[in-house]
Amino acid sequence: MVQKLDYLRETPSQTAGPYVHIGLAPGAAGFDIYDQEMGWDIAGPNAKGERIRVEGLVIDGTGSPVKDVMLEAWQADSQGRYVDPKNPDATEEGFCGWGRVITNFETGEWGFDTVKPGSVPGRNGSTQAPHINLWVVARGINIGLNTRLYFDDETAANADDPVLNVVEWENRRATLLAKRTERDGKIVYRFDINLQGENETVFFDI
């Protein structure tokens, strides 16, 4: 005899399907319905730090770009602080930290403008290298995929990052590094996500 544990069970995930844009980015689906769509401005106009653009493709197991993806980003500000609803003044005015982007239906390219995040505290007094948390959903993806984008010009911080170091296959860590380039005077980080196969991106169970 034993008592029953009275926890509820998490609602099971289902794919976002091909028309995720209707609900979460209706402008892209081809119609305007809300006064304000969410997730287009991660950093706001006043946030300090280096302004960057992040862009890439999501590529499937056949090598083809996936053209119906939605990605969400969650990041700290340039001082390494996440937005805290209980302490709204801790981050700069207008800094949201969260973003939502969809791929171009023709090319599969996605991208967003933000500021480069600072280092954030890790567990047990460690420090995490600057990173952006990403969540990828699409048709064919039954449960959202979590990954992290790190910056390839943060060599020293990346080498000490506790999460990157959990990835025991050192060659796979490179799949989490976005490559810094410059275009028209703008700093652009390229981050392609490979869902499957060669150079498959590391995905996390968080």
Add this chain to the structure above:
Amino acid sequence: MTDQGEFFQRDREWHPPAFTPDYKTSVARSPRNALISLENTQSEITGPTFGHNAFGTHDNDLLLNYAQAGESPIGERIILHGRVLDENCRPVPNTLVEIWQANAGGRYRHKKDTYLAPIDPNFGGCGRTLTDENGYYFFRTVKPGAYPWRNLVNNWRPAHIHVSVFGTAFAQRLITQCYFEGDPLVDKCPIVKTIPSQEGRDSLGAALDMNASVPLDSLAYKFDIVLRGRRSTLFENRMEGN
């Protein structure tokens, strides 16, 4: 209530696995390597919050939010309502719930949907709301129709509403689909069947809720959503999350 605790581990045997070959699109879109498990850090136990000022007055009313003045979408008028709770049975207040769906004929207002059922000029098909202090949410809409999709040649999705929920942390982020009590297509659907257990599949069925129906106006369906629970952490001799 603190929101600093770590989360119960997600039960990946309860959720659908990534690779479910009867749902064909999953074959090339599922990682082949195992997920790498992370102990929670600030990056996972924090998440975005949203204020009421982002919303319009009819954002949760799909009968009105795209209709011409004095018009209404065609279809079965329903209320979809329920609570967002965590695995500890605690309500999740002020969290963003977003939905999207096809119209009564199974046609989405999306430039990529070419199904021959017509668009409803008075129906957009998306809504959003914040849960109240008790974790309660509601929408008004029309019941969506089933529609065919290219998987097996004669596959039809059961009537469903897509549901997206945030919770209080990035680790709780969830997208799912809500089905309707009594729909015979549910048991035939390869997407529903990506969920391993019958109990899990049943938990996505919204129950007909006569108590919440509005006589001579709308039927109601109840759909509760459960997000991951926060763990009590015992460090520094103090229970967090309790």
